[in-house]
Amino acid sequence: MRKTLLIAGLFVCFGLPAAASAPRAQQEVVITIKDGMPMIPVALPEFTLRAQAPAVRDAAALIAQVLEADLKFSRVFQLLPKSYYGYIPALHPDKIVFKDWESIQAKYLLTGVVGEGDDGTVQAEVKLYDVKGERFMLGKRYELTPKSSVLRRAAHEFADEVLKAFGERPVFSTKIVFVSDRDGNDELYMMDYDGENQTRLTFNKVIDYMPAWSMDGQTIAYTSYRGGGADLYLFRFTEGRNAAVAATGTNFAPSFSPDGKKLAFCSTQDGNAEIYVAQSDGSGIRRLTFNKSIDTSPTWSPTGREIAFTSDRGGTPQIYAMDAEGSNVRRVSFGGTYHDQPAWSPAGDQIAYVSRVDQVFDIYVLNLRSSQIIKLTEGNARNESPAWSPDGRHLVFSSSLPGTNQIYGIDYDGAGLRRLTSLGNNKLPDWSAR
Amino acid sequence: MKKPVCLTLALMLAVMALAACKAKVKEVPPPPQAQEQPRVQPAAPPPPPPPPSEEEIFKSKSLEQINREQPLKMIYFDYDKYFIREDAKPVLSANASWLNKFRSVRVLIEGHCDERGTEDYNLALGEKRAKSAYDYLLSLGIPAERLQIISYGKSQPFDPGHNEISWQRNRRAQFTIIAK
Numbered sequence: 001m002r003k004t005l006l007i008a009g010l011f012v013c014f015g016l017p018a019a020a021s022a023p024r025a026q027q028e029v030v031i032t033i034k035d036g037m038p039m040i041p042v043a044l045p046e047f048t049l050r051a052q053a054p055a056v057r058d059a060a061a062l063i064a065q066v067l068e069a070d071l072k073f074s075r076v077f078q079l080l081p082k083s084y085y086g087y088i089p090a091l092h093p094d095k096i097v098f099k100d101w102e103s104i105q106a107k108y109l110l111t112g113v114v115g116e117g118d119d120g121t122v123q124a125e126v127k128l129y130d131v132k133g134e135r136f137m138l139g140k141r142y143e144l145t146p147k148s149s150v151l152r153r154a155a156h157e158f159a160d161e162v163l164k165a166f167g168e169r170p171v172f173s174t175k176i177v178f179v180s181d182r183d184g185n186d187e188l189y190m191m192d193y194d195g196e197n198q199t200r201l202t203f204n205k206v207i208d209y210m211p212a213w214s215m216d217g218q219t220i221a222y223t224s225y226r227g228g229g230a231d232l233y234l235f236r237f238t239e240g241r242n243a244a245v246a247a248t249g250t251n252f253a254p255s256f257s258p259d260g261k262k263l264a265f266c267s268t269q270d271g272n273a274e275i276y277v278a279q280s281d282g283s284g285i286r287r288l289t290f291n292k293s294i295d296t297s298p299t300w301s302p303t304g305r306e307i308a309f310t311s312d313r314g315g316t317p318q319i320y321a322m323d324a325e326g327s328n329v330r331r332v333s334f335g336g337t338y339h340d341q342p343a344w345s346p347a348g349d350q351i352a353y354v355s356r357v358d359q360v361f362d363i364y365v366l367n368l369r370s371s372q373i374i375k376l377t378e379g380n381a382r383n384e385s386p387a388w389s390p391d392g393r394h395l396v397f398s399s400s401l402p403g404t405n406q407i408y409g410i411d412y413d414g415a416g417l418r419r420l421t422s423l424g425n426n427k428l429p430d431w432s433a434r
Numbered sequence: 435m436k437k438p439v440c441l442t443l444a445l446m447l448a449v450m451a452l453a454a455c456k457a458k459v460k461e462v463p464p465p466p467q468a469q470e471q472p473r474v475q476p477a478a479p480p481p482p483p484p485p486p487s488e489e490e491i492f493k494s495k496s497l498e499q500i501n502r503e504q505p506l507k508m509i510y511f512d513y514d515k516y517f518i519r520e521d522a523k524p525v526l527s528a529n530a531s532w533l534n535k536f537r538s539v540r541v542l543i544e545g546h547c548d549e550r551g552t553e554d555y556n557l558a559l560g561e562k563r564a565k566s567a568y569d570y571l572l573s574l575g576i577p578a579e580r581l582q583i584i585s586y587g588k589s590q591p592f593d594p595g596h597n598e599i600s601w602q603r604n605r606r607a608q609f610t611i612i613a614k
Contacts, residue, residue, distance in 0.1 A: 266558065268561050271565075294558040338551075384553065428553060
């Protein structure tokens with residue numbers, strides 16, 4: 001058992017001396033932390049095969065591989081090195097010797113048994129055990145068509161069950177909506193959290209833009225130029241149709257409130273970019289900001305009581321927060337000349353945003369309690385549009401780093417950078433809440 | 435001593451006489467100006483069929499053709515800014531006089547930005563640029579109902595490059611004729 005806090009490489013440098021004279025002093029701190037939290041060691045030995053058909057073997061391998069990737073991604077669990085399994089007798093799924101697994105420092109054990117089902121399906125039984133308590137925790141039996149998307153979904157579902165068993169918020173069945181020009185012009189696409197199953201959602205000859213998930217994952221609000229102007233639409237999965245919300249002026253940057261009842265967005269319907277709030281179906285539009293400058297990019301606090309947004313009322317774009325009714329506006333970002341695209345973390349204690357410094361755009365995270373700022377991305381590129389995972393341990397964003405615009409994922413502390421897209425240009429990701 | 439007095443008197447008289455003469459000359463009216471006679475034009479040969487007027491040419495063309503010829507020129511903006519630059523004013527004046535010539539034309543003013551801004555802020559900034567051009571054309575007497583604005587932010591660069599020249603070309607307001 002390792003309960004020590006492993007902080008490998010802690011680099012702290014204090015930049016921006018001007019920040020000290022800012023109304024509320026903030027320090028820009030660059031921190032690189034690996035293994036910031038003690039993670040739960042889990043053993044995931046090879047799945048047991050009940051049949052030797054290639055479909056069964058491939059399915060077992062794929063489910064195990066997806067489960068492993070999910071658990072590694074979680075930042076909650078760590079997988080035991082596979083070499084450890086050689087030190088103990090092979091696993092018998094029906095007769096587990098917990099002492100063996102404890103001896104190689106496994107706290108939890110995941111087992112899988114895969115065989116043939118009816119009508120060419122694959123049957124998979126996956127179980128989670130508490131090694132120290134020597135008890136069965138949870139198990140699922142799946143009857144699956146041996147298609148990769150189906151097998152992946154089953155693995156994600158089980159990994160979510162594992163997370164829930166530890167009181168964590170499920171993330172592996174969540175989706176990322178984004179904009180891609182891979183088929184010629186900007187359209188909405190959707191993919192699994194890990195970049196798999198990229199599918200197209202809209203089919204227009206015009207720009208579809210800036211998608212945002214509703215809390216229940218049933219609706220995506222987005223901007224489309226299909227009506228001549230830049231109007232706001234709702235894409236509903238259940239009804240398979242699009243409904244127009246705001247159609248006067250330019251309407252964009254939608255954001256659903258955490259209770260799912262309201263939709264904040266930016267609109268120029270009164271002649272200037274201001275923030276508005278409507279009911280989630282688009283009715284009852286109400287204006288929140290009254291200012292000659294640009295107000296845009298609203299994002300809700302998880303309590304739904306506040307909205308952070310961007311405004312250049314102070315001369316340059318900066319991040320502000322206000323009460324959800326539009327009162328009590330206060331500035332949140334200091335020390336730079338270009339801050340935009342705030343994204344309030346699910347726990348409410350942090351705001352991720354984009355800062356432009358010398359033509360380089362990077363993602364930063366501001367801790368609202370300590371006023372400490374962490375720089376998440378590095379590279380001579382444009383890193384933009386941060387969006388949080390529902391568990392607040394990960395973010396997605398778009399980056400021009402590879403020469404084209406692509407979507408990347410990164411952990412809350414700057415670790416685990418991974419590229420999720422490669423076809424065409426991809427941007428404006430938003431992570432579903434469920 | 436009488437001689438010099440007489441001489442002086444005679445000299446004075448002579449001078450006075452001369453002066454009187456001069457005054458008389460001044461009173462002579464100037465000679466009348468010669469009137470120019472209008473010349474009679476020789477009879478012209480029957481004129482060829484008159485070339486189609488600008489109006490007729492304009493009417494014969496499709497919207498697409500007209501837009502391709504770009505009778506309305508783009509204007510450019512400073513980085514992060516949306517005010518009308520001095521170099522843009524004559525362009526807008528020329529655009530306004532073209533619009534005054536073809537009074538049925540309606541125009542969509544598109545605001546664009548370069549890639550060095552976030553998607554959200556650039557969409558708002560593009561709108562501000564389109565609005566600046568719109569306001570300027572209004573001030574030149576173009577009626578509001580002939581103008582519409584839209585912002586594309588940084589989603590439709592004019593120049594795909596990633597350098598100062600491309601960025602300047604992309605920070606623009608562009609005029610598309612949507613009705614004639």
